[in-house]
Amino acid sequence: MVPTVNWPETVGQFLIGTARGKGSEVEALNDAAMLTAMRRAGYVGAPSGLSPVEGAETDTLPPFDAGAQDLKRCLDEGEPLVQEWCRLAAARGWRVPEIRLAEVIDFVRRHPQTRDAVRPVLGERGLWLAAQNPSWAKLFSLAPEIDADEARRIWDEGTVAERKAVLVALTRKDPALRRELIESSWKQEPAKNRVEFVEAFGEGIWPEDEPFLTRCLADRSMDVRFTAALCLSFVRENPVAVEIFEVAREFVKFGPPMQIGAPEMDDARLDRFGIASVKGPVKLDERLSRLTRLVSLVAPWRWESDGDRPASLTARFAVQDQRGHALRRGLLLAARFHQDAGWATALVESENPQTLDGDAPLHLIPREAQERIARALWASGNPHAPYRFASLALTGKPWSPEFTRWFMDQMKRELLAQQSRVYEGSLRPAAYFMDLGAAQLPYLEPAPAWRNAYETWQRVLDLRRSIHSTFERSPKP
Amino acid sequence: MGMSATWSVEAVMALAPDSASATAGRGLGSPGKWVSFGADAGAAWGLAKGSGANPYQVAIDLSEPAFKCSCPSRKFPCKHALGLFLLFAQGQCPAEARPAYVEEWLAKRGEKQAAAAAPKAAPDPEAQAKRAEKRRDRVAAGLEECSLWLRDTVRQGLASPSVANVKHFEGIAARMVDAQAPGIARRLREMGETLHAGAGWQERLIEQIAHLHLIVEAHQRMEGLPDTLREDVLAAVGFAVKKEELPAELRVRDEWNVLGQHRYQEDRLSVQRSWLWARERARWAMVLAFSVANAPFDPLLAPGSAFRGELAFYPGAESLRALPLDRSDAPLHAAPALSIHQALEGFADRLARCPWTELSPMCLANVRLAGPDWEAIDDAGDRLPLVSAFEPWDCLALTGGQPATLIGEWNGTRLRPLALVHEARWFPL
Numbered sequence: 090m091v092p093t094v095n096w097p098e099t100v101g102q103f104l105i106g107t108a109r110g111k112g113s114e115v116e117a118l119n120d121a122a123m124l125t126a127m128r129r130a131g132y133v134g135a136p137s138g139l140s141p142v143e144g145a146e147t148d149t150l151p152p153f154d155a156g157a158q159d160l161k162r163c164l165d166e167g168e169p170l171v172q173e174w175c176r177l178a179a180a181r182g183w184r185v186p187e188i189r190l191a192e193v194i195d196f197v198r199r200h201p202q203t204r205d206a207v208r209p210v211l212g213e214r215g216l217w218l219a220a221q222n223p224s225w226a227k228l229f230s231l232a233p234e235i236d237a238d239e240a241r242r243i244w245d246e247g248t249v250a251e252r253k254a255v256l257v258a259l260t261r262k263d264p265a266l267r268r269e270l271i272e273s274s275w276k277q278e279p280a281k282n283r284v285e286f287v288e289a290f291g292e293g294i295w296p297e298d299e300p301f302l303t304r305c306l307a308d309r310s311m312d313v314r315f316t317a318a319l320c321l322s323f324v325r326e327n328p329v330a331v332e333i334f335e336v337a338r339e340f341v342k343f344g345p346p347m348q349i350g351a352p353e354m355d356d357a358r359l360d361r362f363g364i365a366s367v368k369g370p371v372k373l374d375e376r377l378s379r380l381t382r383l384v385s386l387v388a389p390w391r392w393e394s395d396g397d398r399p400a401s402l403t404a405r406f407a408v409q410d411q412r413g414h415a416l417r418r419g420l421l422l423a424a425r426f427h428q429d430a431g432w433a434t435a436l437v438e439s440e441n442p443q444t445l446d447g448d449a450p451l452h453l454i455p456r457e458a459q460e461r462i463a464r465a466l467w468a469s470g471n472p473h474a475p476y477r478f479a480s481l482a483l484t485g486k487p488w489s490p491e492f493t494r495w496f497m498d499q500m501k502r503e504l505l506a507q508q509s510r511v512y513e514g515s516l517r518p519a520a521y522f523m524d525l526g527a528a529q530l531p532y533l534e535p536a537p538a539w540r541n542a543y544e545t546w547q548r549v550l551d552l553r554r555s556i557h558s559t560f561e562r563s564p565k566p
Numbered sequence: 567m568g569m570s571a572t573w574s575v576e577a578v579m580a581l582a583p584d585s586a587s588a589t590a591g592r593g594l595g596s597p598g599k600w601v602s603f604g605a606d607a608g609a610a611w612g613l614a615k616g617s618g619a620n621p622y623q624v625a626i627d628l629s630e631p632a633f634k635c636s637c638p639s640r641k642f643p644c645k646h647a648l649g650l651f652l653l654f655a656q657g658q659c660p661a662e663a664r665p666a667y668v669e670e671w672l673a674k675r676g677e678k679q680a681a682a683a684a685p686k687a688a689p690d691p692e693a694q695a696k697r698a699e700k701r702r703d704r705v706a707a708g709l710e711e712c713s714l715w716l717r718d719t720v721r722q723g724l725a726s727p728s729v730a731n732v733k734h735f736e737g738i739a740a741r742m743v744d745a746q747a748p749g750i751a752r753r754l755r756e757m758g759e760t761l762h763a764g765a766g767w768q769e770r771l772i773e774q775i776a777h778l779h780l781i782v783e784a785h786q787r788m789e790g791l792p793d794t795l796r797e798d799v800l801a802a803v804g805f806a807v808k809k810e811e812l813p814a815e816l817r818v819r820d821e822w823n824v825l826g827q828h829r830y831q832e833d834r835l836s837v838q839r840s841w842l843w844a845r846e847r848a849r850w851a852m853v854l855a856f857s858v859a860n861a862p863f864d865p866l867l868a869p870g871s872a873f874r875g876e877l878a879f880y881p882g883a884e885s886l887r888a889l890p891l892d893r894s895d896a897p898l899h900a901a902p903a904l905s906i907h908q909a910l911e912g913f914a915d916r917l918a919r920c921p922w923t924e925l926s927p928m929c930l931a932n933v934r935l936a937g938p939d940w941e942a943i944d945d946a947g948d949r950l951p952l953v954s955a956f957e958p959w960d961c962l963a964l965t966g967g968q969p970a971t972l973i974g975e976w977n978g979t980r981l982r983p984l985a986l987v988h989e990a991r992w993f994p995l
Contacts, residue, residue: 103772106723114720121776122783126921128773129978130914134906134941134949141934141943144967158575158592165589187966188993191959218963221937548593555596 092120092127099124145217151566152212153183159556160189164196166552169485169521171196172206173553177560184212194219197228204228235259237266244270249282256289264295272301280310287313290320303329306361315363315382319426322386333362334391337383341416343392347405349412351376352383362386377415384419389432392420399435408440425450434458442469451477452484459484460492467499475515482518493527504535504543516542520549525557573655573895576994577868582648583860587641594649597658603650604662610654611668614646624650625668627675629893631865634671642862701746705803706785708745712738713782716775724768732758749804752832753778770979780921795920797881802922809889812878818888819876820844821896822851826927826973826984827869827994836860840867841927841975841984842877842888843901850901850927851877851888866890869985869994872898884920886927900987903931903971906948913976925975932969935961942972942981950981961995964988 094102099121107114156174163170171193178184185193185207194215197207208229211219219225235258243255259267271286278286287305290298305317306329321329336358340350351373352359360366364382367375392402403420406413417436424432433453437445442465451459459481466474482488488496496519520528528550535543582588593599594614601621603612608628613621614637622637624646633647643651653659664672715738722729735758742751753774760771784791784799791799801807826841838855855863866873873893880887904912909928916923930950933942940952952958952974964970964986971987986993 100769100772103720103775104723104725104768106721106726106729108721109723114717117720118716118776118779119783121772122780125773125776126780126917130917132910132913132978134951137936137939137941137949137951139936139939139941139943139949141936142962142967158595162589162592165585187963188960190963191957194959214963214966217966218959221962222959223938548590551593551596551598 092123094120094124096124096128142221146213148184148212148214150182150184150210150212152186152214153178153560153563154186154188155563156183156556156559157186157189159552159559160185160193162552163556164189164192166549167517167521168200168203169518170549170552170556171200171203172485173521174556175203175206175210177556178210179206181560181563182566183560183563184210185215187214190215190218194222194225194228198225201228235262237263240266240270244274249285252282253285253289256286257292260289260292264297268298268301280313283308283310283313284316287316287320291323294320294324299324299327306363311363311365313363314361315386318362318386322388323427325388330388333383333386337387340380341384341392343397343402343405345405349380349406349416351412351415352379354379359383374411377412380412381415381419381422384416385422385426387423388427389420389423389429390427399432400438403435403439421450424453428453430455437462442466443471445471445477446473449477451480456484456486456489459486460489463492464495479515479518482515482522486522488523490524490527493524496523497528497530501530501533504533504539506536516546517549520546520553523550525550525553573651573868574870575652575655577871578648578651578655580868580994581643581651581862581865583641583643583862587643587645587648590645591648591652594645595652595656597653599649600653603653603659605654605659606661606664609664609668609672610650610659611665612646612650612653612659614649616646622646623667625671626651626654627672628654632675704745705747705805708742708747709750709782709785709803711745712742712747712750712778713786716779716782719775724771730761732761735761747803749802750778750781751804753781777922784922792883794881794883798883798885798920798922801880801882801885801887807880809878812889813881816879816881816885817876817891818844818847818849818851818879819874820846821872821874821899822877822890822893823872823899823901824867824869825900825929825992826975827867828975828982828984829863834858836863838863838867839925839975840869841973842867843899843927843929844877845899848902850886851879852886852925852927853877853888853890866893870898870992872896882920884916884923898992900971900973900992901927901929903929903987905946906930906933906942906944906950907946909976910948913978925977928972928974928976928981930972930974933972934965934967934969942974942983945969950976951979953980953982956983956995960993961986964993 093116099117102110102112102117103121107117156178160171160174163174175185190211193207194211197204211229216229219229235255240255240259240263243251247255256267256271259270267289275283287302290302294302299321302317302321306314308314308317318329318333321327322333324330340352342348354367354371354376356366359379362383364379389399393399406416408414408417417440420432421436423429424436430453433450434455437449437451437454438458438461440449442462445462445466451462454462463478463481466477471477530547530550579588579592582591597603599615601613601615603610605611609625610628611623611625614624616622616637622635624636625634626632626647631651633643635644635646637644637646639645719729719734724730728734735754739751739754739758742748742754757771757774757778760767760774781799781802784795785803788796788799822842822844824840825843827838829836829838831837836857838857840853840855842851842853844851853867855867857863867890872895874896875893876891877888878891879885909930913926913928916926930942930944932945935941935958936943936949937958940956940958941949942952943949961972961983965988972983973985973987974981974983983995985995
């Protein structure tokens with residue numbers, strides 16, 4: 090039997106129907122059945138014009154296949170473990186096993202903070218693979234490349250976040266274009282956009298940017314003025330930054346004797362830096378909150394002078410005092426803005442651990458001081474202690490053996506107690522950063538409420554031990 | 567080409583009922599988590615530290631494998647069994663004498679199996695014949711209705727709103743379920759899914775209609791068909807052959823290599839389709855397994871494993887479908903890889919013998935991938951488009967863009983890659 094029609098005719102017949110077209114339905118079905126069988130049997134791929142993917146360059150680093158299982162577990166367990174695996178691999182000259190590459194790269198897409206740890210162990214193969222997938226392609230490009238036309242296009246058409254990202258990307262590449270873009274539409278932007286765009290100068294300020302930021306101090310929006318003042322505070326010799334410091338010094342004298350004043354509410358100088366003024370009499374605490382804002386705009390190092398280091402300055406005022414408290418909060422904010430580890434440490438250590446609150450920039454403090462503070466927190470009965478432990482652990486620095494041993498001793502007691510002060514979430518991050526040699530745990534039966542947390546904790550520690558021993562067992566390539 | 571140990575770590579992990587169990591099982595796959603453990607030729611066992619006072623007793627019957635653990639987990643296999651199996655797969659279980667609890671469990675299993683194998687009381691043959699006849703009549707009436715429906719569909723045309731409507735297909739599919747023709751019902755439901763789905767859906771739908779017509783016509787002309795084709799038609803309509811009715815002459819003893827596997831949902835059922843290659847006879851087999859409510863599949867067919875054993879094939883002119891009957895472990899070997907041209911010729915031969923063939927396994931040599939609408943291209947420049955759900959990233963990571971052997975299933979228009987052989991190693995995709 091040979092079909093009486095060809096495939097296009099059959100398709101036409103089926104679409105319009107035999108009621109309106111020609112032929113009987115049984116013939117149409119028979120023809121279609123035969124043609125379908127012939128088409129399937131005679132399949133020849135139509136040319137698509139696609140070429141095979143260009144092959145990857147040869148790798149110099151060998152893949153660490155022995156660690157593929159550990160790495161899989163790390164991907165299930167969390168970012169710090171993936172980072173630990175990658176650091177160990179990088180130190181020993183290995184790369185990610187090929188079977189794990191796609192998962193690891195997609196992990197970086199979901200957890201961008203792991204990018205710097207992962208990149209060195211991807212090898213040629215991994216970077217090549219990432220380039221093949223449009224949703225991975227930009228993950229590992231070293232500097233986000235952006236040309237002027239693209240920057241202008243995004244500036245005209247993009248969302249606020251995209252436009253801010255353009256400004257950040259231009260910081261080093263083309264600061265003149267950064268100024269040009271921001272000034273081109275400045276008058277039409279709503280205040281909340283203007284704040285976002287000024288914030289982009291936090292990435293870096295060039296001398297040519299200072300006049301623009303100084304002009305921002307005359308902006309209608311208080312938030313724009315404050316943000317611009319904050320940006321300028323990073324520039325050592327900038328006249329505005331020096332001026333803010335001079336004003337602040339009128340209210341804060343480290344002495345001796347130590348003096349802390351409260352700015353009047355109609356002080357127009359403060360208004361210019363984005364600190365609101367109000368007419369009429371106000372309470373002391375409102376004036377003191379202006380002091381906090383003002384001090385937060387001063388780079389902390391400006392307070393230091395010959396022989397006056399942060400620790401000796403913070404010792405001069407009592408934080409229990411209302412004025413001292415306002416000054417301390419301003420200094421803490423400034424230490425946070427300026428990433429000043431010396432001031433952060435001095436401020437946190439001068440405080441009673443019992444009242445240490447959530448504002449403390451613990452992440453800026455060196456590990457040794459953190460461990461000292463953690464022990465004091467634990468002993469003080471501070472209600473925030475368990476949460477502070479979690480944030481200490483999450484700073485990403487490895488724990489010392491002594492601190493690990495001390496922590497294990499506390500845990501043994503806590504895990505057996507029905508009413509524990511430890512909360513589940515603080516155990517897991519602790520396991521990420523403990524010293525493995527010191528984290529020896531005898532088998533114990535935790536109180537029921539802690540069983541899951543305890544198992545998680547053990548599992549993370551086991552995995553870390555497994556990672557280390559797998560690397561140690563494998564001779565360096 | 568020997569490729570891996572009988573139970574690879576991947577094969578063991580494929581047994582995990584869910585990802586939480588897999589993670590926990592991996593955690594237990596190190597000697598430190600165990601009070602003691604050991605193995606002999608038939609079993610592996612161990613005592614796992616648990617939260618109770620006594621350690622859990624864990625045992626694995628390696629002949630199946632089957633699992634036993636005294637822990638209270640409802641997961642099966644539980645994390646302890648998985649951990650122990652990992653230890654065993656990594657060659658870490660020392661050869662030792664069986665403890666009493668293992669011996670006892672294996673003895674009980676043996677008794678149960680013997681009882682199951684014992685012949686049951688024969689069902690009443692007369693009643694059986696009556697039931698079979700009743701079903702044949704219902705199916706014949708159902709297919710008559712389906713034939714009318716097909717003609718009506720062609721008369722109205724696919725452009726007609728009452729035809730290009732999912733209800734048009736679902737209604738008849740439901741009636742085919744009532745007529746006890748589940749194979750026909752499934753095809754009709756699939757047509758409903760093709761409707762308006764992506765460019766060129768009309769041509770795909772016409773092919774599906776034509777294919778169904780071929781089955782319905784063949785069923786109406788059953789008397790004139792050779793026996794083997796008749797079996798193919800009955801299978802396409804949805805007549806299931808019982809395990810004990812599989813013909814003895816179609817049993818094949820060989821070294822079977824599980825080279826590819828695909829799992830998918832059909833209604834509330836999970837379906838697992840495994841492609842097995844017989845090393846000595848050089849032929850393929852397809853084993854279907856079903857699971858309700860996410861119960862684990864029989865671990866016997868872990869992808870990337872191999873066994874020496876007997877498969878009972880279903881009757882038919884070109885039957886690929888088979889059921890495994892027994893097994894003993896063997897190393898994995900891949901099928902010889904063909905060019906795309908050769909593989910397509912093989913598919914055409916298969917269609918010539920049985921035009922109802924839906925899927926055919928392919929083991930393709932020196933294939934590279936091209937995207938972004940991914941296709942496989944071989945040395946000669948021949949190409950096969952891949953199923954749209956396919957993610958090429960593992961494949962690219964393993965090969966670095968170099969040619970490799972690709973194992974997959976071809977449906978006549980698209981290839982679903984299932985596994986890759988690269989540098990003499992087998993990887994599931």
